[in-house]
Amino acid sequence: MEIIVAQNAGFCFGVKRALELVARAAENKARPVHTLGPLIHNPQEIARLEQLGVRPAESLDDITGGAVVLSAHGVDPSVESEARARGLEVIDATCPFVSRAHQHIKTLCDEGYAVVILGDPGHREVEGLAARSDRQAHIVTAARDVEALPARKRFGLVVQTTQRPEVLREVAGALAARCDELRVFNTICEATVSRQEGARRLAETVPLMIVVGGRNSANTTRLKEICERAGAHTHHIETAEEVKPQWLAGVARVGVTAGASTPEWMIQRVVDRLRKIADESAGS
Ligand code: SF4
Structure with a gap:
């Protein structure tokens, strides 16, 4: 089975920038770093940040001190002024x-x-x-x-x-x-256009597309719509474990694309699982 990853799948400029800002802020252990709501729409990447010591907060009321990171999606300006008024260090990761x-x-x-x-x-x-x-x-x-x-x-x-x-x-x-x-x-944004174009072109040439990304991610949901419109049977998954062997029965070529907040390692895990299922079914 041929596995093809779409052009421009995965992390965009704005998400990479936000993650770099957070990782840099987390290096200073003298004060806690919080994200306000999920920094990006990808639960697995959020879990990885938590391992670096970054604490997710639902609202400013959950933060008693330290730094707060505003997500790549941007926030209501009143939230930013309130954070400053409470004496928090504000790290603005809003995508330009x-x-x-x-x-x-x-x-x-x-x-x-x-x-x-x-x-x-x-x-x-x-x-x-x-x-x-x-x-x-x-x-x-x-x-x-x-x-x-x-x-x-x-x-x-x-x-x-x-x-x-x-x-x-x-x-x-x-x-x-x-x-x-x-x-x-x-x-x-240009990253959205090129990712959507890459997904559409690939979906026109394969019978099956796997779209990887958070279920709450707007751009990932849009990729699924685009692949379906292009004629490919499409599954939206968050993790490699969700790929079902029966999806691949009789499929010679499968395409993979991913939303802007999906890291490279998650795309690779999906590709590895597809390869494993294909090899097992060829050997059985
Ligand atoms: S998808 Fe969103 S975060 Fe990524 S570059 Fe475009 S606007 Fe920025």
Whole structure:
């Protein structure tokens, strides 16, 4: 059986940067280091950080002192000011691409546009984006949601960094039909685009795709959708142990891709397990 790993699978620039910041902060054992909520959407990598002494906290109330790391997804600015007011050392691991989207929302608000965010409601990145508009932004998930928006002369559109470009085009088209002026900031990040493209190209050529990543990871969920649309039977797993031998029955080629917060060692474990199952079934 041939096992092919998609181009640009796994860690992106923003996640690598966040992990490096945390690892560096954890070297100083003079004070505890906390992450606020999961630093990235990958439970196994979070467990590895805990072994380095990094403590996860659900809220600032769980932290009595030391340093707090703001995740790559960004946070509500009031959380950052509150952390500083409580005397905590703040380590900002917000991905620069997310910070750029924050800045665009501020610009749109200052210039009087009604802000629309294309994103997953409740996702931390989207919550952080909405907070930049004082929670006045309308959050939509698809073009069909645009009909329900109140009439406005000027709309400004910003996108969660991990959305699909074709959905952005559909939403922008629907918004353009409902206002006099539309300003669009395409804030889908380049790492997302290239990972989605790599997954789609591979999924078009194999009957089976395995997508590796946290179940709560928006970009991993999107990769699964893309692989299914490209025609491959697709399974989303978090760990190698979830691969079932029966998935591989009669399959000559299998593709593997992974979300932005999936480390290389997890991808390799999945590849190793696929190889082991294939070798065992060939020998039986
Ligand atoms: S997916 Fe893009 S925006 Fe999100 S952390 Fe990675 S590089 Fe940054």
